[in-house]
Amino acid sequence: MSKNTAVHAPTVWGSEAMQNRISARYRKERRFRLLGLFAILLALSFLAILLFTLGAKSIGGFFQTKIELTIHFDRSLFPDLDGLNSDEASLALTRVDYAALIRQSLMDRFPDVRQRRDVRSLASLVSAGARQTLAGTVRQDPAVIGATQDIWFLASGDIDSFVKGKISRDVPESDRRVKDREVIWIDALDAAGKVKVGFNWGFFSSGDSREAELAGIWGAIVGSFLTLVVTLLFSFPIGLAAAVYLEEFAPQNKFTDLIEININNLAAVPSIVFGLLGLAVLLGFFNMPRSSPFVGGLTLGLMTLPTLIIAGRAAIKAVQPSIRDAAIGLGASPMQTVFHHVIPLAMPGILTGTIIGMARALGETAPLLMIGMVAFIVDVPESFSEAATVLPVQIFLWANSPERAFVDKTSAAIIVLLLFLILMNGLAVWLRNRFERQW
Amino acid sequence: MSVSASIFILILLAGAGFFFGRQRSLALVSGKLATLHSLPNQYGWYVGILMLLPGILVILLWIVFSGNIIDTMVIASLPDHAGPATEQARALLLNDIHNTAAGAPHSGSSEIYIQEAAQRYSRLKSQGVNIVSALVALFAVIGGLAGFRTIRPDLRARTHVERVILILLILSSVVAIFATLGIVLSLIVESARFFARVPLAEFFFGLQWSPQTALREDQVGSSGSFGAIPLFAGTLLISFIAMCVAVPLGLMSAIYMTQYSRKNVRKVVKPLLEILAGIPTVVYGFFAALTVAPFIRESGGLLGLDVASESALAAGLVMGIMIIPLMSSLSDDALTAVPEAMRDGSLALGATRSETIKQVLIPAALPGIVGAFLLSVSRAVGETMIVVMAAGLAANLTANPLEAVTTITAQIVALLTGDQEFDSAKTLSAFALGLALFGATLLLNMLALSIVRKYRESYE
Numbered sequence: 001m002s003k004n005t006a007v008h009a010p011t012v013w014g015s016e017a018m019q020n021r022i023s024a025r026y027r028k029e030r031r032f033r034l035l036g037l038f039a040i041l042l043a044l045s046f047l048a049i050l051l052f053t054l055g056a057k058s059i060g061g062f063f064q065t066k067i068e069l070t071i072h073f074d075r076s077l078f079p080d081l082d083g084l085n086s087d088e089a090s091l092a093l094t095r096v097d098y099a100a101l102i103r104q105s106l107m108d109r110f111p112d113v114r115q116r117r118d119v120r121s122l123a124s125l126v127s128a129g130a131r132q133t134l135a136g137t138v139r140q141d142p143a144v145i146g147a148t149q150d151i152w153f154l155a156s157g158d159i160d161s162f163v164k165g166k167i168s169r170d171v172p173e174s175d176r177r178v179k180d181r182e183v184i185w186i187d188a189l190d191a192a193g194k195v196k197v198g199f200n201w202g203f204f205s206s207g208d209s210r211e212a213e214l215a216g217i218w219g220a221i222v223g224s225f226l227t228l229v230v231t232l233l234f235s236f237p238i239g240l241a242a243a244v245y246l247e248e249f250a251p252q253n254k255f256t257d258l259i260e261i262n263i264n265n266l267a268a269v270p271s272i273v274f275g276l277l278g279l280a281v282l283l284g285f286f287n288m289p290r291s292s293p294f295v296g297g298l299t300l301g302l303m304t305l306p307t308l309i310i311a312g313r314a315a316i317k318a319v320q321p322s323i324r325d326a327a328i329g330l331g332a333s334p335m336q337t338v339f340h341h342v343i344p345l346a347m348p349g350i351l352t353g354t355i356i357g358m359a360r361a362l363g364e365t366a367p368l369l370m371i372g373m374v375a376f377i378v379d380v381p382e383s384f385s386e387a388a389t390v391l392p393v394q395i396f397l398w399a400n401s402p403e404r405a406f407v408d409k410t411s412a413a414i415i416v417l418l419l420f421l422i423l424m425n426g427l428a429v430w431l432r433n434r435f436e437r438q439w
Numbered sequence: 440m441s442v443s444a445s446i447f448i449l450i451l452l453a454g455a456g457f458f459f460g461r462q463r464s465l466a467l468v469s470g471k472l473a474t475l476h477s478l479p480n481q482y483g484w485y486v487g488i489l490m491l492l493p494g495i496l497v498i499l500l501w502i503v504f505s506g507n508i509i510d511t512m513v514i515a516s517l518p519d520h521a522g523p524a525t526e527q528a529r530a531l532l533l534n535d536i537h538n539t540a541a542g543a544p545h546s547g548s549s550e551i552y553i554q555e556a557a558q559r560y561s562r563l564k565s566q567g568v569n570i571v572s573a574l575v576a577l578f579a580v581i582g583g584l585a586g587f588r589t590i591r592p593d594l595r596a597r598t599h600v601e602r603v604i605l606i607l608l609i610l611s612s613v614v615a616i617f618a619t620l621g622i623v624l625s626l627i628v629e630s631a632r633f634f635a636r637v638p639l640a641e642f643f644f645g646l647q648w649s650p651q652t653a654l655r656e657d658q659v660g661s662s663g664s665f666g667a668i669p670l671f672a673g674t675l676l677i678s679f680i681a682m683c684v685a686v687p688l689g690l691m692s693a694i695y696m697t698q699y700s701r702k703n704v705r706k707v708v709k710p711l712l713e714i715l716a717g718i719p720t721v722v723y724g725f726f727a728a729l730t731v732a733p734f735i736r737e738s739g740g741l742l743g744l745d746v747a748s749e750s751a752l753a754a755g756l757v758m759g760i761m762i763i764p765l766m767s768s769l770s771d772d773a774l775t776a777v778p779e780a781m782r783d784g785s786l787a788l789g790a791t792r793s794e795t796i797k798q799v800l801i802p803a804a805l806p807g808i809v810g811a812f813l814l815s816v817s818r819a820v821g822e823t824m825i826v827v828m829a830a831g832l833a834a835n836l837t838a839n840p841l842e843a844v845t846t847i848t849a850q851i852v853a854l855l856t857g858d859q860e861f862d863s864a865k866t867l868s869a870f871a872l873g874l875a876l877f878g879a880t881l882l883l884n885m886l887a888l889s890i891v892r893k894y895r896e897s898y899e
Contacts (some may be wrong), residue, residue: 025791032793036695039688040708043767046760047715053730053754054722248607253725262615268814268884269823269877272848273622276873279855281626287506302618309615335601344635363719366852374856392721399725407729414722421717 054411061412064200064213065155065163067126067189069105071134077101077144092136098131099123110185125185127154129214157212157405159186163195166404196320203412207378208394212405219380223293223388224362226381230297231361235305236354243312245383248338274303275370284373285383291372291387299367304357310354315346355428359421365392391417441446442498445572449494449579456583460486463590467534477597485596486586488603493578494580501571527587534852536560554791560739603660626877629870637665650865665868669834677830678819679756680840684759685815689766690808697774698796722874724828727757732829739841747843749831755840758825766815773807774800776898806894813887817880823848847872874883
């Protein structure tokens with residue numbers, strides 16, 4: 001025994017002080033563990049609250065109030081179509097005062113409304129799009145001229161919100177967007193079974209509109225699709241080529257290091273800065289068409305490029321070296337080895353990374369605001385160079401609208417966007433599980 | 440004839456070139472492949488590439504430069520009295536001409552010379568596309584013939600083709616450098632124009648931000664003030680609130696998932712947390728403005744506090760939620776990179792798990808966790824949509840989270856959307872803000888990456 005060993009009394013584990021100390025430590029342990037669990041549950045409950053709120057609100061956006069009116073197609077209001085060819089006839093039909101037909105029908109139902117101002121607010125029960133509905137009916141079947149028909153029309157945005165209970169009756173009239181008079185009219189129509197709430201197919205087939213009840217997301221979906229096509233065509237080949245070069249051919253030198261540092265930094269640059277790049281270079285310097293899917297796609301392509309390169313490199317790195325050795329050993333050139341063996345084997349990983357990058361690009365808003373994709377656009381875009389909008393920007397635009405009906409529309413558009421994202425990410429997960437190779 | 444049509448025709452031509460090149464090489468050796476230097480397909484590629492490359496180059500040049508060239512020609516052809524005097528007038532005029540040419544119904548200008556210029560613009564454009572298409576076809580034919588005629592059994596087709604491919608690969612990886620260069624140059628050039636009007640010191644130290652410049656010279660308050668301190672302070676405040684949410688929640692959930700939870704629980708919880716990261720920021724912004732902000736306002740009202748309807752607290756909270764998965768997954772990596780032996784040693788000495796985590800794991804993983812923190816801050820500073828939708832535009836210099844503040848990103852969006860004046864200090868200030876933002880995030884990222892890298896090396 002060495003001299004400097006101090007002599008301690010042995011620890012008495014059974015003593016009360018020791019037992020207390022141990023149980024205190026275990027209490028601390030349990031508390032810490034619960035804290036961790038609590039953190040996870042809190043984060044997950046945020047997710048649940050977010051999805052639940054949006055889901056609940058979106059239901060109103062997918063459904064739409066309709067009002068049935070009895071329309072008498074008064075022959076005196078229509079031009080004489082005899083002797084006109086079909087072009088002239090359809091042109092003549094566009095000039096008909098369809099609003100008068102609707103007004104007349106409503107006045108027939110509420111004979112005591114005669115004041116000009118009252119008639120106007122009566123007519124605004126139905127959407128401004130009702131005229132197009134009527135025009136379409138007549139165009140399809142000119143035989144209805146002179147006849148009387150019951151037709152369902154979209155209710156205007158405020159009436160729609162009222163029927164769905166989003167605008168309360170208990171609010172004093174001065175604070176309510178739907179006035180007492182209109183409430184009486186709607187109740188009367190409802191009592192007659194002339195009001196119903198149905199699925200809003202128009203939401204999926206029309207472009208944007210100032211009228212909430214007419215606004216749809218088809219234009220934004222097409223715009224998003226065109227933009228993503230450009231993004232994919234730009235970033236996939238370049239990203240793949242860069243990943244192949246850096247992983248398989250690049251020599252270890254300063255230049256390669258520079259490229260790698262650049263890629264890592266680009267991956268963390270805020271997306272809005274890419275918007276500034278698009279604005280200054282693509283629009284300002286190269287004079288490319290503003291607000292177009294082409295410019296939007298290029299901007300997003302530059303933004304997703306680093307993600308794609310990093311994912312591609314990881315996938316290429318994961319291919320066993322023995323595959324390369326075997327190909328080289330059989331006389332393939334390095335280029336043949338890469339293109340015939342390494343890339344096909346790495347493809348599932350590369351595609352997974354690409355889909356995830358595209359999903360990010362689909363949800364991106366800020367850079368597109370910079371290049372002018374915020375314009376109010378009614379028409380569904382048909383080419384890469386005309387002004388378009390995309391789903392997230394459409395959500396942003398609607399979210400800024402004061403009308404109550406647009407809140408539901410916004411939530412519904414968000415649900416559609418999230419569905420697309422879930423679909424894409426699901427595809428990526430499936431690809432990874434299906435083709436992942438264990439070496 | 441459109442550009443996409445000529446690309447399509449070019450690809451068809453090159454396909455034919457591939458086929459004939461391949462046939463030619465086979466015919467030359469009458470099927471005895473061993474006497475060919477390269478494989479028949481490689482001769483096909485050789486001809487195809489010779490046809491494609493010049494055409495693609497021409498089309499790229501056209502896409503990049505045609506706009507500017509045509510604009511210059513149209514402006515030059517205007518009658519003298521209509522020629523624009525200033526840069527600004529030129530841009531407005533061109534805008535008019537483009538709109539008229541595109542057949543926009545409300546372009547408003549019915550002046551004869553604009554109509555003529557618009558017609559001229561459309562004509563030049565279609566002529567240009569025709570010339571480009573003809574050039575592309577011509578080059579393809581010349582390239583194809585040249586390639587076809589040079590095919591001999593000893594032609595090193597594979598070497599040539601592979602060299603071209605290698606050059607393309609290198610060019611692709613250089614795109615990243617060009618993107619960075621483009622960002623830096625465009626930000627610096629536009630900022631320099633801004634700082635020519637507004638002194639640097641005012642921008643970086645001024646306390647007043649009101650970028651509204653007047654339309655008329657003599658208007659009251661016609662000189663906007665560009666002191667960006669309120670914006671920097673607002674950005675810091677919101678980022679601070681976000682970090683207060685994201686760091687404890689992210690770190691604790693990473694600790695729980697790596698140290699306590701069973702494998703199958705982790706398998707479910709981790710992807711669920713990742714969903715939070717996958718939700719687009721515009722959705723968070725909508726959520727913050729519609730649900731969180733009114734909630735905070737009402738609960739503040741119950742406590743007798745006066746909460747702004749666009750409070751920094753609401754934006755910061757929601758941003759924090761968004762950043763939880765980033766913080767969590769980066770800390771997760773840092774924690775799992777700590778060697779098992781350290782943890783096992785501590786446990787073997789009788790420390791409880793929480794003691795091991797607090798006294799061994801976290802100190803060992805600290806550099807990684809700091810890196811995660813820095814990257815999260817950088818993310819918060821650069822986040823745009825949440826603050827645009829929930830934080831508002833009032834440039835208050837305050838540390839009170841219940842008041843409305845604005846951030847760098849929100850101001851950039853406000854300055855560059857809506858009606859813009861060409862070349863005004865107001866528009867240019869967005870680029871100066873962008874430069875400040877880029878610089879700050881770049882610094883944070885570089886710092887974080889170097890810390891993480893050093894830390895990883897020390898355990899490898």
